[in-house]
Amino acid sequence: MVPLNEITTHKDFLGVPGAISISLGLPIVVILLYLLGNPDYVMDGFCIDFCKVSEVCKKHFVEEFHSTFANxxxxxxxxxxxxxxxxxxxxxxxxxxxxxxxxxxxxxxxxxxxxxxxxxxxxxxxxxxxxxxxxxxxxxxxxxxxxxxxxxxxxxxxxxxxxxxxxxxxxxxxxxxxxxxxxxxxxxxxxxxxxxxxxxxxxxxxxxxxxxxxxxxxxxxxxxxxxxxxxxxxxxxxxxxxxxxxxxxxxxxxxxxxxxxxxxxxxxxxxxxxxxxxxxxxxxxxxxxxxxxxxxxxxxxxxxxxxxxLGLFNVVLICILAFTGYYIFHSANTQKSKFRQGLLSSMKSIETASGSKLLVDGWWRRSQHINYLGDWLIAWSWCLPTGFSSALPYYYVIYFGVLLVHRQTRDEDKCRRKYGKYWTMYQKEVPYKIIPYVY
Incomplete structure (x- = not known):
């Protein structure tokens, strides 16, 4: 009899070293983004006034340590x-x-x-x-x-x-x-x-x-x-x-x-x-x-x-980008949800040994995670209104792109172990991972 909770043998994020690095590193990133997002500490583009950053760090994290960490x-x-x-x-x-x-x-x-x-x-x-x-x-x-x-x-x-x-x-x-x-x-x-x-x-x-x-x-x-x-x-x-x-x-x-x-x-x-x-x-x-x-x-x-x-023209262009992304994201997720509920049984799929089905039709024949593409287009629409004088506001679209690729690789690894040969069949039907004809 298979136990309810099997021991995990595969560790994501490079195991314990990755877990420690992320747990300590990401909070520092959040604080750093706050500091760099203030014009008193960062100039245009990548030019950082490290003297002012040092001053504000001393102010918040030394002189006002208690009010900062135990407010x-x-x-x-x-x-x-x-x-x-x-x-x-x-x-x-x-x-x-x-x-x-x-x-x-x-x-x-x-x-x-x-x-x-x-x-x-x-x-x-x-x-x-x-x-x-x-x-x-x-x-x-x-x-x-x-x-x-x-x-x-x-x-x-x-x-x-x-x-x-x-x-x-x-x-x-x-x-x-x-x-x-x-x-x-x-x-x-x-x-x-x-x-x-x-x-x-x-x-x-x-x-x-x-x-x-x-x-x-x-x-x-x-x-x-x-x-x-x-x-x-x-x-x-x-x-x-x-x-x-x-x-x-x-x-x-x-x-x-x-x-x-x-x-x-x-x-x-x-x-x-x-x-x-x-x-x-x-x-x-x-x-x-x-x-x-x-x-x-x-x-x-x-x-x-x-x-x-921005002006009206740029506002309209960014809105078109945002709602194109939203349409892809929402319609793809809705299609998969209805398929799982048995409402779109006529759509082409690969049936696995466990009886579950891998959808290879509609939006989901274009890429394995077409919804991620929609989500990433939405992310671009949030960053573009800030203009191009600094790279800082584009942190999100870069971070989110890395996150989506990592999610895709984690999901692919789990599916490969779960479905075996059926996953290989699926990859032949849907070769692209996120962006059709690109990746």
Missing amino acids: STCWKIYLAWFGGLVCLDLVLPGKLLKGVVLRDGTQLNYHINGLPMCGLLASILVARWLQTNGSMPELQFLYNNILNFSIVTIEFSFLLATACYLFSFTPLRRQNGVNTRSRILAVGGNTKNPIFDWFIGRELNPRIGSWDIKLFCELRPGMLLWLLINLSCLHQQYLKEGKIFDSLLLVNFLQMFYILDGVLNEEGLLTMMDIATDGFGFMLAFGDLTLVPFTYSLQARYLVLKPVH
Whole structure:
């Protein structure tokens, strides 16, 4: 009989050295991007004033060490934000959907309530705008404390990942009423090495009762905080310039559309890699809670400090690029989702020994991850409004391109081990990995 949780033999990210390097290195990258995104410390292009960078590092990390790394006000606000969203996630009405079939044959229920969540948040923002006559001190405080909040989320991610790792060793009563001493662990997170398993995520679906920690972190505190940071940038530019430039307005519009589309269509995440196969450790916690809000908002923060006027023609071109990417991303994911639900059974596919099917038709005959191409085009549309005077705002499109290629290689490795000869057949049918006729 195959055990429920087999020992992981293959370690992603080069194993323990990679896990340690990423866990220590990425928080430094987040802080560095904050420093370099300030015109007091960086000149145009790649010219950095290292004297000023040294001064600000001394100020924040030596003279104001306690207020930077143990800011009680920011900690209280963030805990209220995180806890408040948890409460709303539990009490707001929604629909119950089942996730993928797990290794023990069960399916978890997920409470989907993105629409009422977005509606309530929008109502609160409008009410506060009217109540404060547009002064919005909350947005001003957020903008002025981006560094402190980013460090709070880094620390919180370490704590959350540690808690999830420790609780993965506790017994769990499954939903079908059968007791077991073992939770369902992630295929890649049961190496028995505590450092690597903490980083990659030992448990597949960490939960408190029926509340799913992984899905919540994926689409609530980080994504919605990203939205608020962008709004704080709009607010700051208006206070500073007396107007809002079209470039910042465009970045806010495109990113808000992306955020709301993700939150409102959260059921689409239930079959994706992050939810279906990856464990929840520091990698996902940090990515969801820190990397998303504090690096994806880099373009908006840059445009507050270095405004760019685009003009109508450039705005239209960038919008065309963005919605072309969105169309590819959304329609491809919808097609695959419907195929998995048996709604597009006439589409050509390769049936594997396990009975699952590999789609080789429609969007999915063009490349193995055609949705990644759409996502990358969207990333370009967020960076182009910043102009070409500095390479810094293009961090995201470069980072995201590397991330997508890495995801593709991880997925390919898993599929090759899972499907064997059927994966070889699939690769002959669909030779391109992301960009048709290129890669």
